[in-house]
Amino acid sequence: xxxxxxxxxxxxxxxxxxGADSVEDIVKFVQGEASPFxxxxxxxxxxxxxxxxxxxxxxxxxxxxxxxxxxSQLLNRMVADHLxxxxxxxxxxELIRETKSVMKHNKLPEFVFGQLDQLLRYRPNATLLTNEAxxxxxxxxxxxxxxxxxxxxxxxxxxxxxxxxxxARMKFKERLRAIEAKRLEIQEERKxxxxxxxxxxxxxxxxxxxxxxxxxLWQSIEQVNEGLATLDIENEKGKLxxxxxxxxxxx
Numbered sequence: 001x002x003x004x005x006x007x008x009x010x011x012x013x014x015x016x017x018x019g020a021d022s023v024e025d026i027v028k029f030v031q032g033e034a035s036p037f038x039x040x041x042x043x044x045x046x047x048x049x050x051x052x053x054x055x056x057x058x059x060x061x062x063x064x065x066x067x068x069x070x071x072s073q074l075l076n077r078m079v080a081d082h083l084x085x086x087x088x089x090x091x092x093x094e095l096i097r098e099t100k101s102v103m104k105h106n107k108l109p110e111f112v113f114g115q116l117d118q119l120l121r122y123r124p125n126a127t128l129l130t131n132e133a134x135x136x137x138x139x140x141x142x143x144x145x146x147x148x149x150x151x152x153x154x155x156x157x158x159x160x161x162x163x164x165x166x167x168a169r170m171k172f173k174e175r176l177r178a179i180e181a182k183r184l185e186i187q188e189e190r191k192x193x194x195x196x197x198x199x200x201x202x203x204x205x206x207x208x209x210x211x212x213x214x215x216x217l218w219q220s221i222e223q224v225n226e227g228l229a230t231l232d233i234e235n236e237k238g239k240l241x242x243x244x245x246x247x248x249x250x251x
Contacts (some may be wrong), residue, residue: 006088009082011037012036015035019064027057029064112135116131119135146158
């Protein structure tokens with residue numbers, strides 16, 4: 001699954017980039033002669049879409065080139081891990097085996113989370129573990145499976161489940177503690193990054209303030225030219241230019 005999707009991502013990105021760079025490739029796409037996965041045009045309605053129209057193509061092709069370029073850049077950011085050089089670009093056999101059963105969408109988990117949210121609102125006194133067990137019991141059709149078993153085997157499984165209740169609750173609490181620890185770790189990392197960004201911003205502001213105090217405040221083109229004329233060292237001019245560009249971009 002993972003290996004196949006990497007090939008599709010690479011094929012699509014390459015096709016979009018070629019279309020963005022080449023008018024000929026865009027024309028072939030518009031006329032139905034080229035597609036990223038060699039998809040046939042299809043029925044009569046599809047044929048009408050690729051009929052040649054020079055007047056329309058003159059407008060359409062530049063628009064498509066811009067669209068292809070934007071989509072190519074977006075995919076390069078969103079699926080970078082699956083493109084050449086990414087951490088999943090050459091998956092191991094073990095990883096391919098582990099991801100073989102991964103769903104292509106998230107409709108089912110979103111549905112289950114929605115039901116869990118509804119249960120937490122409907123019966124707030126019930127624990128999260130209880131609501132999770134209820135959902136698993138319902139969606140896995142555990143009742144139907146138990147009823148299909150012989151009485152002796154069914155009773156044995158139910159007794160074992162009761163005995164494992166304490167262990168299940170302990171594991172659940174451990175899982176909650178691990179989730180909370182990870183959440184705090186992410187918060188601390190985010191806080192650290194914000195502090196580093198703020199410190200860098202303060203240093204830049206301090207340096208700009210020092211430059212104003214040292215060189216004076218230049219408020220017109222004439223003052224800028226006069227000030228630069230007094231500077232004999234090219235490094236100083238370059239330094240001021242870089243700071244001025246930096247301040248324009250940030251402020």
